[in-house]
Amino acid sequence: MTSPTLAATAPVHLPADHPLVDGRTSTSPLVRALRGDRPATTPVWFMRQAGRSLPEYREVRQGVGMIESCLMPHLAAEITLQPVRRHRVDAAIFFSDIVVPLRLAGVDVDIKAGVGPVMDRPYRTADDVARLVERGLTEEALAPITDAVRRTVAGLDELSGARAPSGAREPDNSPEGSTTPLIGFGGAPFTLAAYLVEGRPSRDHLAARTLMHADPETWARLTAWTADLTGAFLRAQVLAGASAVQLFDSWAGSLSLADYQAHVAPSSMRALTHVADLRVPGSDTGVPGIHFGTGTAHLLPAMRNVLTNAGITHPTVGVDYRTPLDEAAAAVGRMPLQGNVDPALLGAPWPVLEAHVRDVVARGAGAPGHVVNLGHGVPPDTDPTVLTRVVELVHSL
Amino acid sequence: MTSPTLAATAPVHLPADHPLVDGRTSTSPLVRALRGDRPATTPVWFMRQAGRSLPEYREVRQGVGMIESCLMPHLAAEITLQPVRRHRVDAAIFFSDIVVPLRLAGVDVDIKAGVGPVMDRPYRTADDVARLVERGLTEEALAPITDAVRRTVAGLDELSGARAPSGAREPDNSPEGSTTPLIGFGGAPFTLAAYLVEGRPSRDHLAARTLMHADPETWARLTAWTADLTGAFLRAQVLAGASAVQLFDSWAGSLSLADYQAHVAPSSMRALTHVADLRVPGSDTGVPGIHFGTGTAHLLPAMRNVLTNAGITHPTVGVDYRTPLDEAAAAVGRMPLQGNVDPALLGAPWPVLEAHVRDVVARGAGAPGHVVNLGHGVPPDTDPTVLTRVVELVHSL
Numbered sequence: 178m179t180s181p182t183l184a185a186t187a188p189v190h191l192p193a194d195h196p197l198v199d200g201r202t203s204t205s206p207l208v209r210a211l212r213g214d215r216p217a218t219t220p221v222w223f224m225r226q227a228g229r230s231l232p233e234y235r236e237v238r239q240g241v242g243m244i245e246s247c248l249m250p251h252l253a254a255e256i257t258l259q260p261v262r263r264h265r266v267d268a269a270i271f272f273s274d275i276v277v278p279l280r281l282a283g284v285d286v287d288i289k290a291g292v293g294p295v296m297d298r299p300y301r302t303a304d305d306v307a308r309l310v311e312r313g314l315t316e317e318a319l320a321p322i323t324d325a326v327r328r329t330v331a332g333l334d335e336l337s338g339a340r341a342p343s344g345a346r347e348p349d350n351s352p353e354g355s356t357t358p359l360i361g362f363g364g365a366p367f368t369l370a371a372y373l374v375e376g377r378p379s380r381d382h383l384a385a386r387t388l389m390h391a392d393p394e395t396w397a398r399l400t401a402w403t404a405d406l407t408g409a410f411l412r413a414q415v416l417a418g419a420s421a422v423q424l425f426d427s428w429a430g431s432l433s434l435a436d437y438q439a440h441v442a443p444s445s446m447r448a449l450t451h452v453a454d455l456r457v458p459g460s461d462t463g464v465p466g467i468h469f470g471t472g473t474a475h476l477l478p479a480m481r482n483v484l485t486n487a488g489i490t491h492p493t494v495g496v497d498y499r500t501p502l503d504e505a506a507a508a509v510g511r512m513p514l515q516g517n518v519d520p521a522l523l524g525a526p527w528p529v530l531e532a533h534v535r536d537v538v539a540r541g542a543g544a545p546g547h548v549v550n551l552g553h554g555v556p557p558d559t560d561p562t563v564l565t566r567v568v569e570l571v572h573s574l
Numbered sequence: 575m576t577s578p579t580l581a582a583t584a585p586v587h588l589p590a591d592h593p594l595v596d597g598r599t600s601t602s603p604l605v606r607a608l609r610g611d612r613p614a615t616t617p618v619w620f621m622r623q624a625g626r627s628l629p630e631y632r633e634v635r636q637g638v639g640m641i642e643s644c645l646m647p648h649l650a651a652e653i654t655l656q657p658v659r660r661h662r663v664d665a666a667i668f669f670s671d672i673v674v675p676l677r678l679a680g681v682d683v684d685i686k687a688g689v690g691p692v693m694d695r696p697y698r699t700a701d702d703v704a705r706l707v708e709r710g711l712t713e714e715a716l717a718p719i720t721d722a723v724r725r726t727v728a729g730l731d732e733l734s735g736a737r738a739p740s741g742a743r744e745p746d747n748s749p750e751g752s753t754t755p756l757i758g759f760g761g762a763p764f765t766l767a768a769y770l771v772e773g774r775p776s777r778d779h780l781a782a783r784t785l786m787h788a789d790p791e792t793w794a795r796l797t798a799w800t801a802d803l804t805g806a807f808l809r810a811q812v813l814a815g816a817s818a819v820q821l822f823d824s825w826a827g828s829l830s831l832a833d834y835q836a837h838v839a840p841s842s843m844r845a846l847t848h849v850a851d852l853r854v855p856g857s858d859t860g861v862p863g864i865h866f867g868t869g870t871a872h873l874l875p876a877m878r879n880v881l882t883n884a885g886i887t888h889p890t891v892g893v894d895y896r897t898p899l900d901e902a903a904a905a906v907g908r909m910p911l912q913g914n915v916d917p918a919l920l921g922a923p924w925p926v927l928e929a930h931v932r933d934v935v936a937r938g939a940g941a942p943g944h945v946v947n948l949g950h951g952v953p954p955d956t957d958p959t960v961l962t963r964v965v966e967l968v969h970s971l
Contacts (some may be wrong), residue, residue, distance in 0.1 A: 312583055386918035390926050430869065433896045433916070472827065474872045476894065499830045499872065519830070523782035529787050556780055 186454040188463075195531035196330060197464065198457055202358035202420040207268045210467035210546040211421055212491050213513050219538060219547055220267035221571040222360075223564060224469070225554030227272040228262035230561050233259050243288040244280055247273045248321045254328035261336060264333050264565045265572075267423075267548075268360050269333055271326060275364030275425065276372060278406040281318040284309070284373075287452075290384055292378065299376030301388055303395045309373070310402045314409040319480055322410065323417040326359065330418035334356045351376060358421060361414030361452075365426030365470070366444035369403035370396070382431050389440040408451025421465040422452055423495070429480070430472020430497075437476050442483050448471075449487035462490060467515055469495025471553055477508045498552025502540040513546030518567070520551050523559050527566070534567055538574050585853040585860075587689045592815060593727060594861070595854050597739050599755035599817040604665045607943040608818055608862035609888050610910050616935060616944055617664035618968040620961060621866075622951030623657035624669040627958050633794075640685040641677055644670045645718045648790075651725035658733060658754055661962045662969075664945075665757050665818075668723060668811055672761030673769060675803040678715040681706070681770075689775065696773030698785055700792045704769070706755075707799045711806040712801055716761070720814040727815035732795025736945065756819060757847075757864070758811030761773065762823030763841035766800035768792070771953065779828050786837040797841035805848025812849050818862040820847055820892070825885075826877070827869020834873050839880050846884035858889060864912055868950055874905045895949025899937040910943030915964070917948050919954050930962055935971050 203209075208222035213406045228234055229495045234256055238246055246252050256272040285297035300309055337356040371385040372378070375474040389396040411422045422444065432441060445468070447514040455464050468480045468490035477494055484492030496505040496516035505514055522533045534549075541547035553565065587754040588631065593599040601607075603617035625631055627926035631653055635643055643649050653669040673683045673691040682694035697706055734753040768782040769775070777898055786793040808819045821842065829838060842865070852861050863886035865877045881889030893913035902911055919930045931946075946968045 221861055381917070381950065383918050383921070386916070387921040390930075391922040431896075433898070435898070472869055499828075501830070501832070519783070520778075521780050522787055525788040526781070533787075534647035553778065 179283055188407035189454050191455055191548050192416065192457040193458070195416075196356060197359065197462075199419050201334065201356040204355045205267065205358050205420075207358050207360075207548060208420055208465065210548050211467070211493050211513055213545040215546065218572045219541075219549055220268040220572065221549035221568050222268040222270060222553050223260070223264075224270070225549050226264065226266060226270060227256045227565070228555060229557035230555050230559040230564070231253040232264065232545075232561075233263070243274060244277060246287070247277045250282075250324035250328055253321075253325035254332055257325075257329045257359070258332045259337065260564075261333065263561065264568045266357075266568055268327060268358050270363045270423065271329065271358045271419065273322070273362050275368055275427065277322075278363070278410040279369065279373070280315060281322075281410075282312045282314055282406055284312070286372075294372050294378065296373060296376045299384065300373040301384060303330075303392065304400045306395050306402070310388060310398060314406055317408065319413040322413050326361075326414050326417035326419060329359055330356075333359060348386075348473060349556055352476075359414075359419045361411050361419035361422040361469070362460070363407040363411040363414075363422065363424055363448065365424050365428060365429065365441075366400045366404040366407060366426070366448050367432075369407060370400045370425045370444075371428055373399065373403070382428055386431070389436065393440070396415070396440060401443070404447035405442040405451070408448040411448070412444045412451045412455075412521065415455055415464050419464075421467065423467040424448060426468070426470035429470035429476055432474050432476070434479060437479055442479055445480075446487045447485045449484065449489055453490075463488075464493040465489070465493060467493045467495050467498075468546075469515065471497040472499065473497060474500045478510075481512055493546070493548065495550065496552065502547070504538060504542055506541075506544045513544055513548065514541055514544040515548040515550050516541075517552035518549065520553050520556050520559075523551075523556065523563050527563075530563070530567070531570060533574065534570055584851070586851050587855040588852055588861075589813065590855070591644065592813075593753060593755065594817050594859075596908050598731065601752045602664065602755050602817075603947060604755050604757075605817055605862065606671045607945050608740040608864070608890050608910055609859075610674055612943065614853035615969045616938075616946055618946035618965050619663040619667060620657070620661075620948050620952050621667070622651045623661065623663060623667060623961070625952060626954035627952050627956040627961070628656055628660065629958075630660070639744035640671060641683070643672050645677075647718050647725055650718075651729055653895040654722075654726045654756070655729045655733065657961075658730065661965045662959065663754075663965055666726060667820065668726065668816065668845040670719075670759050672765055672824065674719075675711060675760070675807040676766065676770070678719075678807075679711055680710045681709070683769075691769050691775065692750050693770060694761060694774045696781065697770040697796075698781060703792050703796045703799070704768065707795060709886065711803055714926045716806065716810040723758070723807065723811050723814035726756055727753075730756060742897055746916060756811075758808050758818045758819040759848050760804040760808040760811075760818035760819065760821055760845065762821050762838075762867070763797045763801040763804060763845050764826060764829075764838040765822070765824045766804060767797045767841075768825055770796065770800070779825055783828070783833070786833065790837070791869060792838075793837060797838070798844060801841040802848070805845040808845070809848045809852075811850055812861050816861075818864065819846075820864040820866060821845060822865035823865070823870075823877075826867035829873070831872050834876055839876055842877075842880045843884045846881065850885035850887075854964035860885075862886070862888035862890060864890045864892050864945075866894075868894040869896065870894060871897045874902055875907075878906045878909055890943070890945065892947065893949065899934060899944070900940055903938075903941045905967055908942055910945065911938055911941040912945040912947050913938075913944065914949035917950050917956075920960050922954065924960075927960070927964070928967060933965055934970065935968065
């Protein structure tokens with residue numbers, strides 16, 4: 178497999194028909210906010226917006242396994258588009274699962290209902306890891322991802338009327354002639370490595386956290402490999418048309434700052450270097466990158482450093498629901514923020530939720546850019562009409 | 575049921591034969607450290623030291639359900655004593671489960687292997703809660719707890735030789751004539767309420783966190799009730815001979831500081847007021863109280879305030895493995911600390927673990943008292959000889 182692209186290497190131009198290059202997404206509220214600007218309406222999307230809260234999702238997923246659905250391009254594109262159609266959110270997030278790159282690299286992983294990703298066995302010895310790192314992600318293996326992203330971007334163009342053959346335009350939130358951007362999605366190297374070491378989901382990721390101390394070399398080798406997998410996965414999405422990326426570290430919050438810095442930050446940085454060299458031709462403008470984890474109040478500055486040290490030209494820190502955005506801004510410094518409506522409030526009466534959303538927007542006003550999102554994923558039992566109403570509220574503020 | 579004892583009410587004397595009164599535990603390293611002193615050896619015990627890591631525990635638990643074992647006084651006492659015998663730790667922690675007070679109050683709860691506590695159904699409406707609060711903890715219901723604590727304290731006396739009929743003394747860590755103290759154990763009102771609202775363990779406690787916003791009055795009523803249950807449970811343990819208490823909030827870390835302060839701190843304080851009025855006769859010395867939760871880096875000062883506002887005369891904050899003790903001391907101010915060896919390091923080679931334990935002890939040196947513990951419970955697959963070696967190391971420093 179390819180070695181990580183270092184931030185210092187020569188920039189690589191995005192394709193001429195890329196939405197960030199031909200201007201389709203450059204004026205969108207999302208891209209503007211991620212570039213530290215303040216568009217007329219604050220952009221909003223929801224982590225896990227494509228998923229079980231939508232009846233149209235449950236409909237198309239009938240009889241199709243989770244990983245399988247991620248690898249069927251027409252289905253992954255359809256699922257990615259559903260919440261844009263329904264909620265008029267300001268971004269699509271590529272429908273995938275954190276472990277998809279593992280499957281594409283030939284690891285025997287499945288997603289069991291009610292459990293989560295389960296490996297054929299735990300991978301935790303030096304030998305296990307030596308065998309893993311022989312595998313890589315070929316262009317051929319990534320073809321279903323590339324295909325799904327292309328279909329999604331075409332679908333977003335159509336929704337926005339930007340390139341619709343008929344010129345018909347549905348009233349989404351994109352400025353005239355622009356299109357709703359797609360955000361590429363990848364799991365952070367630590368989260369992927371934790372699944373491999375544990376062999377399945379775990380509460381405290383003890384075996385992974387033991388390995389990083391018991392055998393730091395094997396841990397470093399494993400996480401460099403998962404970083405390159407996720408990096409290649411993100412890069413393929415960007416080259417196929419994604420206008421930003423989000424690196425999602427589900428479990429970073431289980432770590433002390435010292436462990437995060439010594440054993441996790443280097444591989445997260447490595448993953449992001451895979452997209453950090455990409456540039457809008459004739460400019461210094463790269464692809465915006467968002468880094469998010471839960472329970473990360475103590476890690477926010479370290480996560481900011483991961484983005485900047487990787488060479489991401491337009492970094493944004495995602496903030497979970499536990500840390501108010503004004504406090505996050507104080508911790509992170511001048512950088513756009515994404516977040517952080519508490520998903521628990523989606524089930525509260527509207528006046529309670531409305532007051533909370535207004536508070537989130539007000540606290541985000543101090544950041545140079547603000548993308549409204551949840552402070553964690555959409556709970557599966559969420560009433561989707563509530564999400565639509567939140568979008569309308571944010572756009573009205 | 576009784577209303578909570580307010581800190582301002584007249585003090586109640588501990589019984590004359592209580593270990594804190596007749597001096598059996600007053601000179602122990604644990605009680606001295608919890609009182610802000612620096613005994614010659616730093617005391618050490620482990621959360622979940624009584625449990626699955628010990629073969630002698632697995633032996634006596636054969637064929638006995640978890641809650642059932644907590645309610646069989648001879649068995650609960652034996653299990654509580656096992657780690658003191660084996661590891662020579664400086665404290666026994668009363669073997670129980672967070673949901674035992676619910677069972678004693680007549681709630682239909684069971685602990686399912688591999689799942690955790692499961693209620694007959696979720697309790698989340700105003701009506702559900704109105705019916706719950708009619709139940710209480712009678713002295714009769716608490717009899718198995720009182721009995722188990724008495725047996726445990728007698729067993730600890732015997733182990734230490736303090737009151738052994740034969741005068742025979744095993745070489746534990748208690749100063750001559752003293753006995754190893756027992757710490758009473760109770761789950762915090764939020765954790766109990768979250769189990770009730772969810773009906774089972776959950777990752778984010780969404781339903782509970784929704785209820786506190788959607789219907790704050792019902793939430794307050796529910797948590798006042800769980801506070802009184804846990805408070806009565808702790809008080810019974812102290813009156814029967816426990817020399818300190820630990821209030822354990824498994825899930826406080828899932829909350830923002832604002833939610834913790836508005837919706838959780840009041841009931842945690844209420845729980846602790848049930849033991850805050852108890853006094854060593856003829857003194858202002860109350861029962862030391864430890865408050866611990868995981869993922870609480872952002873909550874440590876608020877948890878300190880819970881202890882002091884409840885009127886605990888000798889408060890100690892327990893710190894999870896994510897926050898170094900010198901940072902915790904800076905956040906909490908002059909108060910003894912308990913913690914915080916990372917349980918993940920118990921599986922690392924001894925030199926790595928030893929360096930970590932030495933670091934924990936060094937970082938705790940700035941606190942007025944330090945009780946060494948883990949930063950979370952003993953993992954079930956821990957090699958018990960490693961725990962014994964940690965005790966020996968801490969005692970040698």
